[in-house]
Amino acid sequence: MCLNYEAPLFIMSQKLMDVLMLGRCSHEFSWPRRAANGEYYQVCLLCASAYQYDWKTMRRGSRVDEADGG
Ligand SMILES: [Zn+2]
Numbered sequence: 154m155c156l157n158y159e160a161p162l163f164i165m166s167q168k169l170m171d172v173l174m175l176g177r178c179s180h181e182f183s184w185p186r187r188a189a190n191g192e193y194y195q196v197c198l199l200c201a202s203a204y205q206y207d208w209k210t211m212r213r214g215s216r217v218d219e220a221d222g223g
Contacts, residue, residue: 172200182213 182195185206205214
């Protein structure tokens with residue numbers, strides 16, 4: 154008997170489902186990055202949302218939308 158489970162993929166999907174369907178993301182952020190305009194931002198490794206980051210206060214700001222134009 155040979156079961157061909159794709160467990161890692163399933164777990165990944167579960168996590169993505171939580172983020173996409175329920176809007177539930179625990180937000181695991183990378184080290185702050187520097188944008189082209191000199192501003193710093195952090196990107197969530199799970200949902201890929203970008204947030205402003207203020208080095209002076211060492212705090213994360215509001216979400217950054219990466220939409221073109223403005
Ligand atoms: Zn997130």
